[in-house]
Amino acid sequence: MTKKHHCPRRPFASLNYVNHIERDDHAGLPRGKLPNTVPIIGLGCSSFSKFFDQQVAIDNTSKCEDLTADMIPPPKHHPTVKEWVKTIQYAVLECGINLLDTSPWYGHGMSECVVGYAMDTILISNDIPAMNSSQEETLLAGENRIKRSDIIINTKIGRYSSEPKEMFDFSSERVRQSTLQSISRMRCEYIDVLQLHDPEFSPSFELLINETIPEMARLRDEDGLVKAIGMTGYPLEVQAYLIDAAYKRHGILFDTSLVYCHYNLHDQSLFKKALKVPHMAPQERIASSSLKKLAPYDDTFNSDNYTSYANFLESMDTKLLAAAPLSMGLLTSDGPPSWHPASNELKIACRHVEHICAEHNVNFAALAMLFALNNDRVACTVIGMKDRIQVDKAMEIASRYIPRNTTVEEESGYIKDFRSSSAVQSCQSMFLPDELKVIDIVNGSKNGPFSDLTKQNMNEW
Numbered sequence: 001m002t003k004k005h006h007c008p009r010r011p012f013a014s015l016n017y018v019n020h021i022e023r024d025d026h027a028g029l030p031r032g033k034l035p036n037t038v039p040i041i042g043l044g045c046s047s048f049s050k051f052f053d054q055q056v057a058i059d060n061t062s063k064c065e066d067l068t069a070d071m072i073p074p075p076k077h078h079p080t081v082k083e084w085v086k087t088i089q090y091a092v093l094e095c096g097i098n099l100l101d102t103s104p105w106y107g108h109g110m111s112e113c114v115v116g117y118a119m120d121t122i123l124i125s126n127d128i129p130a131m132n133s134s135q136e137e138t139l140l141a142g143e144n145r146i147k148r149s150d151i152i153i154n155t156k157i158g159r160y161s162s163e164p165k166e167m168f169d170f171s172s173e174r175v176r177q178s179t180l181q182s183i184s185r186m187r188c189e190y191i192d193v194l195q196l197h198d199p200e201f202s203p204s205f206e207l208l209i210n211e212t213i214p215e216m217a218r219l220r221d222e223d224g225l226v227k228a229i230g231m232t233g234y235p236l237e238v239q240a241y242l243i244d245a246a247y248k249r250h251g252i253l254f255d256t257s258l259v260y261c262h263y264n265l266h267d268q269s270l271f272k273k274a275l276k277v278p279h280m281a282p283q284e285r286i287a288s289s290s291l292k293k294l295a296p297y298d299d300t301f302n303s304d305n306y307t308s309y310a311n312f313l314e315s316m317d318t319k320l321l322a323a324a325p326l327s328m329g330l331l332t333s334d335g336p337p338s339w340h341p342a343s344n345e346l347k348i349a350c351r352h353v354e355h356i357c358a359e360h361n362v363n364f365a366a367l368a369m370l371f372a373l374n375n376d377r378v379a380c381t382v383i384g385m386k387d388r389i390q391v392d393k394a395m396e397i398a399s400r401y402i403p404r405n406t407t408v409e410e411e412s413g414y415i416k417d418f419r420s421s422s423a424v425q426s427c428q429s430m431f432l433p434d435e436l437k438v439i440d441i442v443n444g445s446k447n448g449p450f451s452d453l454t455k456q457n458m459n460e461w
Contacts, residue, residue, distance in 0.1 A: 006095075006096050007039040007040065007041060007095055007096040007097050007395065007398055007399075008039070008040050008398060008399070008401045008402075008403075009037040009038060009039055009040065009096075010037060010038060010040055010376065010379045010380070010403075011036065011037055011379070012034055012035055012036060012037055012038045012319055012379045012380070013033070013034035013035060013036050013319070014036040014037070026253060026316075026317065029251050029252075029253050030217070030220070030221040030252075030253070031228075031253055031255065032193070032220050032226075032227055032228025032229060032255035033227045033228060034192075034193075034227070034228050034255055034256070034319060035152055035192075038099050038152065038321075038379050038380040039096060039097050039098060039099055039380060039398075040373055040379075040380060040381065040398055040401055041097060041373070041380065041381055041382075041383050041394055041395075041398050042097065042099035042100065042101055042152075042321070042380045042381065042382040042383070043088065043091045043092075043097050043099065043100050043101070043382070043383070043385060043391075044101050044323060044382045044383055044384040044385070045088075045100055045101060045102035045106060045111045045112075045114070045115055045384075046102070046103070046106040046107075046111060046384055047084075047384040047385060047386035048084040048087070048088070048102075048106075048107070048110070048111045048114040048115070048386070049106045049107020049108075049110035049111040049114065050067065050068070050069040050107045050110055067080050067081065069107065069108070069110070069162075071110070072107075072108065072109045072110055072113065073109070073110075073113040073185070074110050074113055074114065076117055081114060081117065083387060084114045084118075084386070085114060085117050085118045085121065086388065087385065087386065087387050087388050087391060088100070088114070088115065088118035088122070089118060089121060089122060090388045090391055091385065091391050092118075092122055092146070092151060093122065093144055093146070095391060095395050097391070097395075098146075098150060098151045098152055099151075099152040099154070099380055099382075100115060100151070100152065100153050100154065101154045101155075101258070101323070101382045102115055102153075102154070102155050102156075102186075103155055103156035103159065103195075103197055104155070104156070104157075104159075104160050104178055104181070104182060105156065105159040105160060105197060108160065108161060108162060109185065112155065112182055112185040112186050113185050113186075115153070115185075115186045115188075116185045116186040116187045116188070119153075119186055119187045119188055120187060121145075122145060122146060122151070123145060123146065123147070123148055123151070123187075123188075124145045124146065124147055124148075125145075148188065148189055148190075152192045152193075153186060153188045153191060153192050154191070154192055154193040154194075154195060154230070154258075155182045155186070155191055155194065155195070156194070156195040156196070156197035156232065157170075157174070157175050157178045157179060157194060157195070157196065157197060157212075157216070158170050158175075158196055158197040158198060158199065158202070158212070159197040159198050159201070160174075160178070167201075168198075168201050168202065168203075170199075170202050170203075170207055170208055170211070170212040171207075171211065171212075172211045172212065172214070172215035175212055175215040175216060175219070176215060176219065179191060179194060179219055179225055179226065180225070183225065190224065190225055190226060190227060191225065191226040191227070192226070192227045192228065193226070193227065193228045193229065193230045193255065193256050194216055194219060194220070194226040194228075194229050194230070195229070195230040195231055195232045195256070195258060196208070196212060196213065196216065196229075196230070196231045196232070196233075196242075197232060197233070198232070198233045198234075199212075199231065199233050199238055199239070199242055200233050200234065200235050200238045205241070205242065205245070208242060209242065209245045209246060209249060209250075210249075213229075213242070213246045213250070213252055214250055214252065216229045217229060217250070217252045228255035228256060229252075229254055229255055229256075230254060230255055230256030230257060230258060230321075231243065231254055231256075231257050231258070232257070232258035232259070232260070232323075234259075234260065234261065234262075236259065236262060236269065236270070236273070236275060236309040237275060239257055239259070239309070240275060240309055240312050243257070243312075243313075243316060243318060244316075247316070253316065253317075253318070254316070254318050255318065255319065256318060256319045256320075256321060257313055257318050257319070257320055257321070258321045258322070258323060258382070259309070259320070259321075259322050259323070260322065260323040260324040261323075261324045261327050261328065261460075262309075262322070262460070263322050263325075263372060263375065263378060264324070264325055264326070264327050264331060264368060264371065264372055265327075265331055265350075265353060265367070265368050265371055265442055265450075266327065266330070266331070266346065266349065266350060266353075266450045266453070266459050267327070267459045267460055269309075269459075269460060270308065270309055270310050270320075270322070270378075271308050271310050271375075271377070272308065273308060273309070274307070274308070275307060275308055275309050275312060310377055319379060320377065320378055320379065321378065321379060321380045321381070321382060322372065322378045322380075322381050322382070323381065323382040323383075324382075325368055325369050325371070325372030325373070325381050325383065326365055326368050326369070327342075327350075327368075328340060330342055330346070330347065330350050331350060331353075331364065331365060331368035332364065332365045332368075333354060333364055333365065335347070335350075335351075341461040342461050343458060343461065345453060345458060346450075346453060346458060346459065346461070349449045349450055349453055350449075352449040353438075353442055353449050353450075356438055356441055356442065356449070357438055360434045360435075360437055360438050361434060362432075362434050362435050362438050366397055367435055367438060367439070369383075369394070369397045370397060370400070370430060370431060370435065371439065373397065373398060373401055373430075374401075374430055374431075376403075400430050401430055402430065
């Protein structure tokens with residue numbers, strides 16, 4: 001299969017952290033099966049739904065009715081749905097973006113249905129239905145199809161309906177029912193990574209630890225319906241607590257963690273924030289000498305039970321993914337939507353960065369994307385791309401990535417702060433001189449637009 005582009009890839013299952021501390025206590029515990037490599041950008045599928053829009057505008061010449069949120073499953077021949085399917089086809093087959101991230105929460109099932117329509121046209125199948133002329137318009141040629149093992153399809157459990165009383169359900173019964181429904185909707189045989197979605201909204205962490213997570217593990221270890229299990233949510237402390245507790249109480253190891261809005265121009269707490277490792281007895285803590293090697297950014301990492309979330313994941317050999325490099329619209333010229341949770345102070349600081357970019361003739365959103373993609377400790381960054389134009393824009397940025405000089409990583413064990421000269425030198429292949437100037441201004445510890453907010457912990461929400 002010939003691709004117009006080829007998305008750069010990073011090691012994933014095969015990734016060995018330079019300063020990873022071997023855990024003998026993990027030996028023999030079940031682990032999931034992850035792909036050896038992943039594309040540096042993944043296709044976020046919330047865009048393929050009514051998740052953000054109340055109504056999709058339709059060409060007046062279309063014979064299809066307007067697409068509304070209650071159309072589950074959505075009509076396959078609706079012009080918008082057909083365009084979404086083409087976007088997935090294009091991203092996977094033409095650009096090599098073969099990691100898809102979705103959820104039953106996105107459009108309350110619509111996104112998964114659209115992914116399923118796309119899989120009908122992408123995956124090799126012994127049961128390909130006969131096509132009529134309208135189907136042929138969106139169906140790719142048979143020789144362009146790929147095997148199921150050539151695509152990574154991740155979804156979630158725990159968050160579902162728009163109705164407040166039905167929005168969250170973390171019961172073991174719903175975990176299993178939702179997983180089977182997701183497989184059916186997406187026509188994908190199995191889920192690559194089943195992720196616990198927004199656990200911070202659970203009525204009880206005990207429910208998650210003793211019921212939700214064990215059922216996820218059974219789906220992975222006993223039933224084979226999912227290849228791996230992961231977690232995603234906003235508070236890093238919650239993820240750390242649950243990953244730690246699942247291991248300590250039940251010997252369950254999480255394979256992945258997907259974080260969002262914690263590695264971007266205004267918030268690098270994924271690596272910089274001192275996170276207290278939860279419920280760790282002294283004999284189980286990472287040795288302080290090793291911890292100092294892992295913690296590159298500041299002198300707050302001087303206790304044997306504090307580390308960054310990224311370092312904590314590495315100690316558990318849990319692979320890291322990130323999402324929302326544009327901070328849900330905050331780091332774009334159009335600005336965030338009205339519901340965005342950022343403070344006014346943070347929104348104003350982001351507009352300041354936009355002006356700095358304009359003064360140096362640098363594209364604001366492109367710079368934010370480059371910053372997020374530049375860190376090799378984040379294997380894949382999931383990005384919402386609603387059409388082929390947005391895929392092309394993301395690919396244009398991703399194509400600038402070149403794997404780093406390994407001597408830099410071998411020497412340090414981490415990607416250094418952008419303010420360090422060695423990091424700037426290693427980034428020359430990805431950043432243009434004016435872009436590096438803007439990054440230096442933005443990341444200024446004393447006078448940067450986010451410096452005061454960061455000191456007051458106001459760079460998050």
